[in-house]
Amino acid sequence: MTTDLIRQFNRGHQAAFTTIYDCYQPAIFYFVKKFIPDTAEAEDITAETFIKLWKRRENFDNERSIASFLHITARNASIDWLRSEKKEVHNRQNLIYLLSQDQYTEFQEDIKGEVLRLIKMEIDRLPLKTKQVLLMSYVEGKSNEEIAQLLNIRNQSVRNHKARALNLIRLAIIKNKWLITVMVIL
Template sequence: MKSAGDALIQLFRQGVETAFAEIYNLHYTAIYYYARHFVPDSQEARDITAETFVKLWKLRANFDNIHKIKTFLHVTTRNACIDALRHQKWKAGKHQQLIQLLMEDDESMVARNNSPMAAATRFVNGLVEGELLSRIYEEIENLPPQRKIIFKLSYLDGMKNGEIAAQLNISIQTVQNQKTIALKFLRLSVLTQKMA
């Protein structure tokens, strides 16, 4: 004789949406708070939870009991949170690289000079870094469409020139040229901002 839980799992495996809704309602809150344990941003935790349940639905035929479903939900949520945290760390590193790239002339000058003035310059640069990054992102949005896409794919998404060229169906030389022009434009914008 089948229990109510077994019947629910059977309906779920068959693709009955009301069975999925019942499983979702039973486990959503626990999975959401599990995600929040790793990811402090509530919206990101909600997104991860939703994606986890989408994956569960797609793989529904693989589950023959509630224990396997709970295990899947927890493992998938944990892995998604770890991926999200890794991506945030990677993105923070990319932001730092972008600022250094756009300010490399100033940085190389400061590196050659270990005077108190150089230390003060580094301190002030640190204070304005957040504001500068915001300004850089505003200026990126002002690039012509293709140049903006190429710049974002390269410097923000970390794609290689050949990958970008293949994705956009353009030559590698075009990618290199557009990146160079974008960097010159952004450096000029940063210098103008610093002088203002």
Template sequence: MGNTVQFTEVYNTYFRPLCYFSQRYLGSRDQAEDAVAEVFTKLWRQRTHFHDIDHARSYLYRAAYNTCYTLRKAADGQSSRETHYIEQSPDADESYEHHIVRAELWAQIYRAIHALPTQCSKVMQLSYLEGLTNEEIAQELDLAVQTVKNHKQRGLAILRATLSRDAYLLLVLCVGLLR
């Protein structure tokens, strides 16, 4: 990770999925982003070397988990009941691996949306990742509402063809929950 180009590539690939993963444990988007930033800062300072991308991914998720655990432990104080927040959380029945799989599906969705044509990508991101309405998107991007609808329709068609079945279903289900 001493190489800036390699570090940037790993950062761009894993920052958002690790934030999603960490948010499941910390409950706050801001805290999750801070925790992941801490992981990447440590990674850069230590100039950690990995055998391959699977080794890097495994390291990053474990480091994010450990950072979240440490942050919760510090925030909750010394009580032994409170220091086991992660194990006692409402998501305790969902395994660590389950969170990783879900984070990886979201990473696939983010990459696919960012790979769309520029304007279509902006519309899809504002709609499906940020939850804005067609009217809000039209106003923000200075487009007609029908143009926004057309971009969304085109984007969904491309995503359906490029995403795995599970990632596409996750996107559609989560968007349905937002609306």
């Protein structure tokens, strides 16, 4: 993360904020989710955490301060949520566990978040439309017709983008899995 990026963030550039978001969202989200398995709740808490970061955007002058702010804020928010939902036994257990941990404990979820983040970065290298087509197909399981309609492009273009994505993406695990779908549709 460059100092320029942080300065742009300080000045309120949304694009810089989104870059920072994509850098930390996986770690924060999977950290929260470890203690609050409900996806919607975990998403809310993660969103709140980043909204707080944005509101204080002028106060950060390096990456470390951003990272620790996010971790502490997410941790506190998780603790608050677990306290308010103490009736559930597993929440109580998670609360005790979380309170017993040091702020900087490393969790396995960090690895998962980081791997998924790196995969996303690989996909982000693709040209924009090609990337959209791949995500709609691989992530959302949409058909060529649906994709063509949503992106307002021709059916043939969808096939071209898929072929291009297969050519460019360096992740065999995605390629092979997805190829099966593509082969059927192509």
